[in-house]
Amino acid sequence: xxxxxxxxxxxxxxxxxxxxxxxxxxxxxxxxxxxxxxxxxxxxxxxxxxxxxxxxxxxxxxxxxxxxxxxxxxxxxxxxxxxxxxxxxxxxxxxxxxxxxxxxxxxxxxxxxxxxxxxxxxxxxxxxxxxxxxxxxxxxxxxxxxxxxxxxxxxxxxxxxxxxxxxxxxxxxxxxxxxxxxxxxxxxxxxxxxxxxxxxxxxxxxxxxxxxxxxxxxxxxxxxxxxxxxxxxxxxxxxxxxxxxxxxxxxxxxxxxxxxxxxxxxxxxxxxxxxxxxxxxxxxxxxxxxxxxxxxxxxxxxxxxxxxxxxxxxxxxxxxxxxxxxxxxxxxxxxxxxx
Amino acid sequence: xxxxxxxxxxxxxxxxxxxxxxxxxxxxxxxxxxxxxxxxxxxxxxxxxxxxxxxxxxxxxxxxxxxxxxxxxxxxxxxxxxxxxxxxxxxxxxxxxxxxxxxxxxxxxxxxxxxxxxxxxxxxxxxxxxxxxxxxxxxxxxxxxxxxxxxxxxxxxxxxxxxxxxxxxxxxxxxxxxxxxxxxxxxxxxxxxxxxxxxxxxxxxxxxxxxxxxxxxxxxxxxxxxxxxxxxxxxxxxxxxxxxxxxxxxxxxxxxxxxxxxxxxxxxxxxxxxxxxxxxxxxxxxxxxxxxxxxxxxxxxxxx
Numbered sequence: 001x002x003x004x005x006x007x008x009x010x011x012x013x014x015x016x017x018x019x020x021x022x023x024x025x026x027x028x029x030x031x032x033x034x035x036x037x038x039x040x041x042x043x044x045x046x047x048x049x050x051x052x053x054x055x056x057x058x059x060x061x062x063x064x065x066x067x068x069x070x071x072x073x074x075x076x077x078x079x080x081x082x083x084x085x086x087x088x089x090x091x092x093x094x095x096x097x098x099x100x101x102x103x104x105x106x107x108x109x110x111x112x113x114x115x116x117x118x119x120x121x122x123x124x125x126x127x128x129x130x131x132x133x134x135x136x137x138x139x140x141x142x143x144x145x146x147x148x149x150x151x152x153x154x155x156x157x158x159x160x161x162x163x164x165x166x167x168x169x170x171x172x173x174x175x176x177x178x179x180x181x182x183x184x185x186x187x188x189x190x191x192x193x194x195x196x197x198x199x200x201x202x203x204x205x206x207x208x209x210x211x212x213x214x215x216x217x218x219x220x221x222x223x224x225x226x227x228x229x230x231x232x233x234x235x236x237x238x239x240x241x242x243x244x245x246x247x248x249x250x251x252x253x254x255x256x257x258x259x260x261x262x263x264x265x266x267x268x269x270x271x272x273x274x275x276x277x278x279x280x281x282x283x284x285x286x287x288x289x290x291x292x293x294x295x296x297x298x299x300x301x302x303x304x305x306x307x308x309x310x311x312x313x314x315x316x317x318x319x320x321x322x323x324x325x326x327x328x329x330x331x332x333x334x335x336x337x338x339x
Numbered sequence: 340x341x342x343x344x345x346x347x348x349x350x351x352x353x354x355x356x357x358x359x360x361x362x363x364x365x366x367x368x369x370x371x372x373x374x375x376x377x378x379x380x381x382x383x384x385x386x387x388x389x390x391x392x393x394x395x396x397x398x399x400x401x402x403x404x405x406x407x408x409x410x411x412x413x414x415x416x417x418x419x420x421x422x423x424x425x426x427x428x429x430x431x432x433x434x435x436x437x438x439x440x441x442x443x444x445x446x447x448x449x450x451x452x453x454x455x456x457x458x459x460x461x462x463x464x465x466x467x468x469x470x471x472x473x474x475x476x477x478x479x480x481x482x483x484x485x486x487x488x489x490x491x492x493x494x495x496x497x498x499x500x501x502x503x504x505x506x507x508x509x510x511x512x513x514x515x516x517x518x519x520x521x522x523x524x525x526x527x528x529x530x531x532x533x534x535x536x537x538x539x540x541x542x543x544x545x546x547x548x549x550x551x552x553x554x555x556x557x558x559x560x561x562x563x564x565x566x567x568x569x570x571x572x573x574x575x576x577x578x579x580x581x582x583x584x585x586x587x588x589x590x591x592x593x594x595x596x597x598x599x600x601x602x603x604x605x606x607x608x609x610x611x612x613x614x615x616x617x618x619x620x621x622x623x624x625x626x627x628x629x630x631x632x633x634x635x636x637x638x639x640x641x642x643x
Contacts (some may be wrong), residue, residue: 011478018479022488026495037494137628141620143571145578146594146613153606164602270484277486278575282598293579301494308491312483 004327012320019312024068027305029061037301040081072309078302080295087306091288096181097168098280098287102272103182104203105211109268113215117222117257121230122249132219139216144275148209148282155205163202165284173198206283210275214268221264225257232256262326266319273311377629383622387437387615394434402431402588411605421607423593424600433611435588440570440619443504447569448562450508455515456558462516463523464546474520477513485510486572493581500573500589503582507572511565518557526553556630563627567620574616590615 077087120132156164176186187196238248280289295303406426420429492506576582577591590612597609
């Protein structure tokens with residue numbers, strides 16, 4: 001087991017280094033003037049020269065790369081010329097809003113994917129199965145930002161059931177005292193039911209738009225896995241020793257169908273982090289994604305650069321953790337040659 | 340007698356290409372007609388392809404013409420998809436969007452398959468240091484969530500539709516390369532390849548004649564998925580302002596423009612271009628799914 005952990009860690013380090021080289025090449029060596037990218041369109045020639053010197057663009061590529069990496073590791077991610085604040089400060093202020101939205105989206109997507117995959121495969125009714133498959137096709141083809149607009153149109157503009165794009169809380173609600181950074185949980189901890197309800201209602205539409213693609217992917221995967229496991233002889237054994245259909249399904253088929261789904265965690269994470277960039281703008285959600293889009297529109301690229309490398313690092317970490325965890329849960333993959 | 344033999348030989352050497360392709364098209368049509376899902380998907384894509392090619396002929400409005408007397412008109416006979424906030428005809432813009440999206444999809448599929456396929460074949464065939472180096476490079480590309488890597492390309496090389504397409508192509512290369520490499524390794528160990536080598540065939544010849552033709556079905560399945568991804572990605576980049584820029588009739592930028600109108604009731608500006616994306620991606624992914632069923636190597640779902 002420790003061998004798996006070591007090899008995965010080494011692999012992750014190599015991948016992160018590779019990613020940092022790629023983002024360095026694209027963002028610092030590419031034909032666009034990196035000083036211009038960081039300084040913004042309004043910087044004067046003197047300012048540009050100063051920033052060039054400060055960024056070390058007169059140095060050799062190796063020195064530049066070393067500076068790029070060490071300053072990223074130190075948490076020195078530059079300054080937004082738009083607000084003048086450090087990129088790290090901006091991101092920290094907004095991180096929890098994105099995390100809360102992402103967690104809600106993921107939990108919702110996962111729970112409903114399990115439920116629908118069970119419904120689709122349990123009775124083997126073609127109509128039900130066909131409907132579930134169609135939903136998953138639609139989910140994979142829907143641009144998440146467009147889905148967000150559609151949801152706003154139906155539930156806010158037409159029906160008026162849910163709040164519009166006003167962020168995490170309504171204009172009259174004040175934020176609960178910060179403990180975890182999740183408004184819903186903080187409101188519960190403070191016993192403010194009205195605030196909790198408001199935060200929850202504001203979460204529903206963006207979480208749905210954010211999670212729908214992941215949901216569609218998970219349903220597809222779980223359904224295929226359940227069908228595959230359903231053919232295994234050990235299920236016949238559980239039935240023949242007298243277990244009911246449901247307990248044979250829930251106790252023996254489901255856990256085995258879950259396992260391969262773990263490998264999808266990396267993909268789901270990638271979907272969530274990229275969709276966050278697309279969704280938050282639609283709902284005016286004060287998270288990192290909206291910060292990134294606003295920075296793009298202002299040509300304020302220090303924020304975007306930091307976000308690009310950061311998301312690669314997080315993505316590699318998630319994928320490596322999944323691999324290690326998979327090895328823990330399923331002994332067969334620990335040493336693939338022995339299978 | 341001799342003349343008859345000559346004709347037979349002629350037939351063998353020069354099969355009736357036209358007749359054969361007509362028959363193949365007939366078979367394909369029968370196949371599609373017997374499969375409702377496939378028929379539906381072909382219809383979706385067919386409509387979009389028709390609008391992309393002939394849209395400007397049957398609907399001769401200028402997608403860029405501003406008309407401030409006709410702003411935010413709801414859908415009507417004069418404007419089947421309404422007009423946007425500066426009075427441009429949304430249907431004309433929709434057709435332009437179909438043109439852009441479908442060509443981007445096709446370009447990305449072909450370019451990604453060529454570049455990724457080349458890397459995969461070289462890595463699988465040469466092995467050793469080439470294999471190692473190219474696969475580490477592919478891993479570095481895979482370290483990014485795909486759309487984020489495309490964002491990096493557009494930020495570094497200048498914002499616009501062209502760099503967005505370049506970025507999307509780049510993100511598809513590692514998927515093709517890995518798939519092709521593992522296929523090459525699988526096929527390379529087969530007996531008939533060994534037999535060809537024993538007969539004295541050179542390595543390039545074995546690659547070209549005996550291994551590469553085997554990659555077709557894998558590539559085809561992958562191409563379907565890549566096509567859908569490319570259309571979603573170019574719309575997403577357009578939406579955040581990294582792809583096509585604003586007056587361009589591209590579906591993603593059109594959705595951005597529609598974002599503000601939605602809250603004031605002008606739903607048609609942003610909704611129709613999204614339906615276009617949905618039609619293209621869903622149509623292609625149903626076809627790709629069927630292709631996977633048919634070419635499934637385990638053969639469990641073969642229904643031909």
